[in-house]
Amino acid sequence: MSSDMTQDAETDFIEGMGLILQSDGMPRIAGRLMGLFVLHGGPFSFTDLADRLAISRGSVSTNTRLLEDLGVIERVAMKGERQDFFRLAADPYAEIVERKRVRSIRAQESIRRNAETLDNIGPNGLKRVDELANFFGVLATATERALDDLRDGDGALPRTNRADTSMAAE
Amino acid sequence: MSSDMTQDAETDFIEGMGLILQSDGMPRIAGRLMGLFVLHGGPFSFTDLADRLAISRGSVSTNTRLLEDLGVIERVAMKGERQDFFRLAADPYAEIVERKRVRSIRAQESIRRNAETLDNIGPNGLKRVDELANFFGVLATATERALDDLRDGDGALPRTNRADTSMAAE
DNA sequence: TATTTTGTTCAATCTTGACTGAACGAACTG
């Protein structure tokens, strides 16, 4: 590695996704994986992922599971192959938004619940607590509508047969 | 501190806000401060904040500045007082949402920018990159509408003269 | 002017979570 090296555009993209997801509280490797899958779709084998991104098998295991739980990628079995394969899911982003929504709802509920046990709080205090809870309600509503937009393909290309039929990564 | 001690409801609320904001990527102390201000409005003096939350003056300085930048609280000067005072802002949550919006836009732009330099990416790849960028666009739009809801006081009490006229913390 | 108060800054410490790599069991292969 020379010191003035500039990596290629694909690496930039993948690393960029790593940083974006990291700034959103996710592991950087999850972002890199996501970047790779967005670029190439897949399927990629378990080992292939570790090699391409130069990460440990442990990280592949942990982060593919994370992305699988989020519905970003899906695990596929391939004829004659012992390894697990992964490819970008048909609807990769819905569950991410749904999780955000649930977290806002949880916060709102937590605040209201705590507020009930509160005493010695004047009417102004109650009002401020209510506005705080409402703030998280607004966030929940916003993510809910984002979910709708995502499903309607708002601004995006219309929903087509997203699952690749070809096996080879592009 | 006895081992089976249960703190009072106010402390629960404040600590709860600490955890909620921490889960959103902010310092826990910022959340605690926010909880205190929501409960009592303020104004609180700099020293008072350090005492009530049992945190260092350094943390008070850092986190009040953070919340001030976010527009959650505002610094106020009090007649005959040398210390800085802080109180909950009139519209505490707008800037938080606006920052979320900007971050989504930035991500979208970053993706599109990186995508431009990409080559050797088939039409499917381009489509997936576009859908990814669109995803962040949807998030940006959602937060934008959340901002509107917040301004309209959607679901919340109508906008009134939020700034306390009384000096004493409730 | 000397002292005190006040808020900021910064080096040091602490905490949290990500990441690695080795150990492990399961499943496959020969």
Add this chain to the structure above:
DNA sequence: CAGTTCGTTCAGTCAAGATTGAACAAAATA
């Protein structure tokens, strides 16, 4: 069955950020 491949788990390491507390400068006080 012995050896290999595969994915998961977990203890250990590492990095990033939060928090503290002392040092500092500015402003007020006496």
